[in-house]
Amino acid sequence: MKKIWLYSALIAGAAWLNGCNPEEPAPTPSGDLLGIPYNPQSYSIKKPAHFPVVAVPADNPMTVEGVQLGRRLFYDPILSGDSSISCSSCHLPQGSFTDNKAVSKGVGQQEGTRSAMSLLNIAYVEGAFFWDGRSPTLEDQAIHPVEDPIEMHANWTNVVERLKAHPTYPALFRKAFGINDRDEITKELTAKAIAQFERILISSGTSKYDQYLAGNNDALDDEEEDGRIMYFDAAGSAGVVLPDGQCFHCHGNITMNGGNFFNNGLDSVASLSDFKDKGRFKKTGNPSDQGKFRAPTLRNIALSAPYMHDGRFQTMEEVLDQYSDNGSGVSNEDPFIRQIGFPLGNGHYSGLTPYQKQAIIKFLHTLTDTTFVNNPDIQSPF
């Protein structure tokens, strides 16, 4: 009660003083962009009805102007040191926003160490971008490739100066973020715009599998259906006996983005420290995370070969052959890798027959969404 009286007295005092000292008028804003209207329109992310709601950060709301700016920046080599590389150089629509290379090449054709990840449904990945999950947000992720010496090999200070001096970008930043002067263009705003564009890269819902999810029970043929059953450990028809492919446990359900980090049994090493690419350990520093990578999306997987973090597999057949071998015996391998097929007793599993592998591959083909890759709203604006 005493506190209430104290606060009241303080408020009264402030009101009194306010009456004695009229506020000085607000300063008139200055800036070379003030003549351009700032009326951002909210952007409603299109998604299939059966997809989850997209989480949008409060400090980067989706606007039409933000998405347009981000799309332009995504395809513009202005972000690279020698103006030869853009985000789209490694993330092309036709590859479902991969470059279909084992490892990507940056400025000067310098070879990286990992394959470009697909950006399809990237909006659904939570808190861990890149193969090793070192970036917590899309906005943060967009900042790193610009200064990476084997990617865009630029300096953000120089890139921002180019944007400020550009005949078009200052106005676009004004319309997207309400800046008054081109000097307010920053790498953070640039990354925010790119993130807004990336958030609209969502499946169209027209793949064969999505038609099945929408209720069309005839969408999948018998072999594709067998593949689906094995992918999801799902109940099949009476009399149908199929093993568990264990796929969805790592790659997830609707968006098939996985999200967690796994050692999927690619390499046999004597000790975890022998992994050539330490993967998730790079971010966490936890020795048990050596050799673990984020499970990528399997949507449009038929369009985004080659496969794995280093692009070692050219075909899905190679991938299924690898998994059918039930791992490499390393201590931190995911337990599901060891349990593919029918149980044989004593902890051993059968792996998959040629038919079962082919059925899973056929099912994976039903995830192909050409409507997405051909969507004019996500192509280069240049």
Next chain:
Amino acid sequence: MRTILLLLLVTTFFIACKDKEETLTTNLDVTFKSTFDGSQLIKYHDYTFNGYPLEISRFTVFLSDITLLKGNSETLMSEVEYLDFTPDNATSDTSKLIKVSFKNVPQGEYTGIKIGYGVKPSNNAKSPADFPASNPLANDNEYWIGWHSYIFSKIEGQGDADNDGQFDHFLVYHTGSDGVYKTFTFTQSIHVHAGQKGLQVEFDIKKVFAWDDGRPYNLVADPITSNNRDSIRVANDLMNHFGKATTITQ
């Protein structure tokens, strides 16, 4: 100006009087902890289970309708919580202590707490697309299309059941479906007052792997849950064990 000040003071007076008539509330802090045989769970640590080494690599659980009890009255604190004790962003193998602050809990002396283990049927009938992004049930990776159910709990690991130095008995216990949703009531005094110490809720995985009479569950014979009737039995057994595997202290 004088009129405004007078109105302000009068309003404040009436608000102060009104507060006294309403129930006082406070935040109740609850720390959730995962253990193995009483010690905080550490991933890949070699525990001894039924005479052989056993390692746990993942433990998650959904809880539903966390409710304080006072005689016949109930105070719902949370409809759903998702607890991931072994998140992939951890910098060490020590399992995470998960602190949840339940807001605006009426102060008083309670006689117990009731907790649902898993996702209650009314929510389990839905899917991630039905929930806002901020809701734990919006997480697509915690849903099992094949079972039309959320994954109520995940316990994964590996054991060296034959003591030959090879950890080749892999455990994957993912439970789900309405039939294995369980509710347990813990009868004990719980004090909820401003400044009062919160609760600690511990889940002991060794006790999840034990029958009521203490016999160890046969992890070798039933190492995995997948889509067949026998797995439902295993899932049901493990979810049943969560009651006695839970310890609540204040």
